[in-house]
């Protein structure tokens with residue numbers, strides 16, 4: 001067998017080890033992700049955005065992280081407030097996910113039509129009907145490319161529900177079967 005025949009099929013790769021960023025972004029859309037809302041309260045205003053770039057990092061201490069785009073208005077708010085909420089959306093919350101990811105929506109009154117309450121520990125908004133809701137105090141902020149990783153210790157828990165999650169996959173919302 002020739003040496004060439006041993007090589008696996010390779011997609012065209014740019015020289016220097018750099019990948020095609022559009023292709024990488026398209027590939028990441030193959031990750032099915034639970035949809036959540038990151039929220040905070042800063043300067044007497046509620047701020048909230050739809051997110052899928054979040055994860056549970058550590059059990060003890062209990063740490064969560066969320067990745068926020070450097071251009072998101074939410075970034076200033078969460079950095080200023082030092083505390084934030086994460087509400088895991090149920091499959092019935094598509095309209096909320098769409099609203100809170102709409103570019104240019106008014107900064108004032110973002111949660112006026114989204115049922116929520118203030119977390120008792122930090123005062124950040126937590127969405128009613130969430131599968132789970134966490135109150136976090138920021139412990140570290142790390143710039144990471146065009147995003148900022150915001151790490152927070154969980155200091156409060158909202159009530160949980162038994163609903164199924166809202167899932168994002170290939171640029172569409174899905175419900176689990």
Ligand SMILES: Cc1cc2nc3c(=O)[nH]c(=O)nc-3n(C[C@H](O)[C@H](O)[C@H](O)COP(=O)(O)O)c2cc1C
Nearest residue numbers: 049050051052053067068069072073074101102103
């Ligand atoms: C399904 C979905 C997931 C998203 N995940 C994130 C995310 O993890 N981090 C982020 O910064 N933006 C994410 N976005 C984009 C923000 O929700 C969107 O840019 C929002 O309008 C930002 O609002 P702001 O500029 O008021 O902060 C996501 C959007 C959608 C539709």
